[in-house]
Amino acid sequence: GSPSPSSSSSARRDGGRNVDGDWKRKVDGGDDNGNNNNNSNNSTTHHPFLSAFPKCEHHIHLEGALTAPLLLALSAKNNIPLPSSSPDQPPTLDSLTALLSPPHSSLQAFLTLYEAHQTVLRTASDFDLLAWTYLRRAHADHVVHAELSLDAQAHTARGVALSAAIDGVSAARRRAEAELGVSSRLVLCFQRDRPVADALRTLREAAPHLASGAVAGVGLDSCEAGFPPGAFAGVFAEAARLGARTTAHAGEGAGWDYVRDAVERLGVARIDHGVRAAESAELVARLAAAGTLLTVCPLSNVSLGCVAAVRELPVRRFLDAGVRFSINSDDPAYFGGYLLDNYVAVQEAFGLSVGEWGVIGRASIEGSWVDGGRKREMLGELEALLKGFEGAEPRDL
Template sequence: LHYYYIGMSVLISDSDFEDLAMDYFRHAAADGVAHAEVFFDPQAHLERGVSYNTVLKGFSAARARAQKEFGITSELICCFLRHLPVPNCVSMFKDADVQASFKDGSITGIGLDSSEKPFPPALFEEIYAGAKELGLRRTAHAGEEGPSTFISDALDILKVERIDHGIRLIEDEALLQRIAKDGTMLSVCPLSNVLLRCVKEVKEVPIRKFLDAGVKFSINSDDPAYFGGYILDNYCAVHEAFNLSVAEWTSICRAGIEGSWCSQARKDEMLARLDEV
C-alpha cells in the first residue's frame, strides 16, 4: 500500500485518470473481460488536492471508450479508506459532488478497502446506512487479513450485499453455511492474497472448500498493475492449483455474472454467452 500511494502521485488531471483506466481496460479486453466493476479511492486523491470530479471525469470518459472500443461494460465502486479517520470518510460521503455522483448513477455502489486491521466494519455504519438509503449497492473488504467476525459484522452492521476477499470465512462453519444459504457472493482475489501474505500459495485459498460448501464466489484481480496479476493470471493460477472441471468453472463464472451489479439485461447477455461455451 505504501508504494500504491507513492505511485498515484503522478495522477493530476482528468486525462491522467482516463489514461490510467484505459490501460486497465486494454488489459481486460486482452483477457476477454466482458464486464468490470472497478474500485477507486477518491480520498487518496482529495488529500493531494485533486478534486473528486477530476477523478470521476477521467474514469467516466474511459468507461465510455472501453464500451465503444472493446464492448466492455463497467460500473464504478467508490471506496472509503478504512485507515483514515472516520470523520474524514463521513465528510467525503456527504460532499456535494460525491452525493451528486451517487444520485445521477455515475457511481453504482460503495466499498471499504485499505488496511483491514485494526479497523472493524462497525466504524463505518453511518456511511453504509446512508448509502443504503440512497439505493447504492454495498460491498466491503472483510476476512482477508481480518478475522471472520469482520465478515459477519459487514453483513449485519453494514448490510453489505457482497464480501470482497472473505477467505477467512472457513474459520467459522456456521457463518460459512449462512453465506452459502443466503447466496452472498465473495469476490476472491487469489494472487493478491499470496502477495499480501494472507496465504503462502494459491493452493491455500479455500477455493475447494467454497465449492464443496456451495458458497458463491467470483475470481478477480486486485490492484493488478501493482501485484502483477490481471484477471486471466488469476484464473490460470487457480486452475493450476485446483485443476477445476469445466462444470466448476462454469459455476464460478455464472456466480460472478449473477452477483454483478449491472442491469439484468446485461446479465442475460453474458449468461447466454456462457451457455454457448
C-alpha cells in the first residue's frame, strides 16, 4: 500500500490497539520523550561529551533493528509465526531477547537468524514503523544523520513490492526530519550470495527511486567469503551511471584483498567494515591517500567473533595512518548496542582525546551523503562541542 503522511497514523491503522500505549513504549525501548531505557548502560549520564557528540551513522541495516518487541508485534499483526525452538512453544519476549543477544557463533549463523526474522515485514507501514522506531532510538543517542541500509532482494523474493518497502522507509525518514531534525538517506544493499543478474534487475527496478532521491545509493552485503566484490563490477558501474552513491561490505568476513577488490573494481569511495584492511600496510596507505571512509562497527565485530575485543580493532592504526572512519552499530538489535554504546566501547578501549574525536567526527560528517549546507550545520555543532571540552581528560568524555 502507499505510505501515509504520518507514520503514527499508518501504524495505528495496521496494528490496531497493539501499536499504541504499552506496546509502543516497549518497541521504542523508552518513554514517550524518546528517552531510551533498553539495551544500554548508563552511557548518557557517564559520558557527557560522547552523548552530546553529533553523530552520523552510515552503517545500520534496518532489518538488524528488528528488536524482540517489534518482532512479536509484527508477527502477531501479520500472522507470520517466528521461528521457535519447539513448535508448541511460541517465542516469548524473553526467549526472543535471548536469541537476539550476542555473541552469535558466526556471520552465517547470524545472517540465517536475521533472514528468518525479517519475514514479519510485509507492508509499507511495517517498514515505516521499523525505520521510525530506529530513527527515534537513534535520536536519543544524538544521531543527527543516518544512512539506512535495506536488503531489497530479501523482501522482493518474499513477494513484498520494492516500492512498498521504499515508500514505508521514506515516510519514516520524512517524519524524522520534520519532528526530530534527523536527516537520513536510504541505501539499497545487494546480497552478494544471490546471482549478479538478480542485483542488476533490482537496480533497474530501483532506478525511479534513485531519480526521486528516495534511494541515495547502493551497497553490497551478506556472506562475504567466497563472494568477492569484483563480480558485481558491472552492477556498480550501472549504479554510478544512474547517479547512485556506492559502498560495499568488505574486510569483515574475508580478508584485506576483498577491500582492495571493492576499491579497484567497484570504484567505491566508502567501505563498510574494512577493518581487515589493516593487514596490508600498502592498502592502509592507499585508503588514507584516497580519503576512503570505512564504516567501522565495533560491537558487531566482537559479537560475530571477527575480533575478541574492541581493543583489538585497528582504531589507533587508522588514526595514526590518516584513514578516515566512522563508528556504527550495524545490526543494533543483535549486537548489544546502539550508536552511543559503540562510541562508549571505543572510548573505553582506546581512551581517545577530544582532538582524536574531532578527527573521527569531521570524517563522519565529510563522508556523509548530504550537501554542503547540511555538512556545515553538523560541523558547526561538532566544533562548538569540541571547544567546550577543550583540555578535558579522556576518562571524562
